[in-house]
Amino acid sequence: MFFKRQLLLCSFIIIAFSNPASASRLLVMGDSLSAAYNLRQQDGWVSLLKNQLSQSHPDISVVNASVSGETTQGGLSRFPPLLLEHKPQWVILELGANDALRGYPLSQTTSNLEKMIEQAHQADAQVLLIGNQIPQNYGKRYTEMFFNLYKKIAEKYKLAYLPFMLQGVALNKDLMQSDGLHPNKKGQPVVLKNVFPYLYPLLNRIKENK
Template sequence: MFLKKQLIQLCTIITLLFISSFVSASTLLVMGDSLSAAYNLRQQDGWVSLLKNQLSQSHPEIQVINASVSGETTQGGLSRFNDLLATHKPDIVVLELGANDALRGYPLDQTTLNLEKMIEQAQKSGAVVLLIGNQIPQNYGKRYTQMFFNLYKDIASKYSLAYLPFMLENVALNKDLMQSDGLHPNKAGQPIVLQNILPHLQPLLDNIK
């Protein structure tokens, strides 16, 4: 009788622990383009997978979903964003889009509007956002490249977001860390990209209840 009672108590504890871990699970959604989709690399070598591996040790309760697509524009991202929010219910969204808009010469006011819509949708769903900015080559014209770079800062200020101005700092101008196209980090560059992102992401991770 005593053993039966102990067994029931043990099963109850295990069940409660399972339910607790399920309820406390959190999700981080990365919404990006080729810079976050491990372009021309194995998926496990990209910065998002490196982040996932690191969080499995430091924050095992956080699930990382990479919804990044090579070639994605802000319009493409916006078109599928609501469904991703509904499916994954993220606590954190890392938003890294816009470079392809600029490389294609799209109007920056439309890029701004698309990013703002995604941010508003994320915040309405209860997620906090880390906005990642970018730069484009100077041959697109000084005025256009500066306006593109500044739009992220303006959006981050408007919505009081965590903000990283340039994810390829200390990578973009180093040929040893970049692929031959001069636009995408190689395998060696990916850990440095992650190290650029982590200081801005860490406070959001630590605030997850």
């Protein structure tokens, strides 16, 4: 994933796809990559996930609490009320890239992500951690440390872990918006195709235990 140094304007977007009879919820905590930036909400990968789950797992509702420009600190501050309100069984955690854009210490990003994971576990929610990449002009050492922090967190907490959700998308101009940062409408199904194999076992794990 490639970023410009300028920061995106933060826009708060929360979309709940719910079935009143649903007993289970999936909460997505992400940044612009999960907030359908510059697209109609129904074209984003989270909405496409909702449509797919309506067929394979109709008892699961999806809550998208992603925010364009969100940092891990912002996500951490919003997370406890969201857990309390929605009581999710699963959390997709896709945050951190904007921390790097702002030059935040990696130790702070790590700490914020770990706190969110611990809060999710305390709420009996399983976590899928999605990693991010930043461009090499931030320095090879920093970019490698940033990419690897997600793997270390995933290993520490034994999480389901997707290293990079834009695999096969980020370098394909046909699948990216003109800003070179965000997938376009054609790229969103590919993002979902990257995410779903990591999410599916978690969904079935709880289903089998019911």
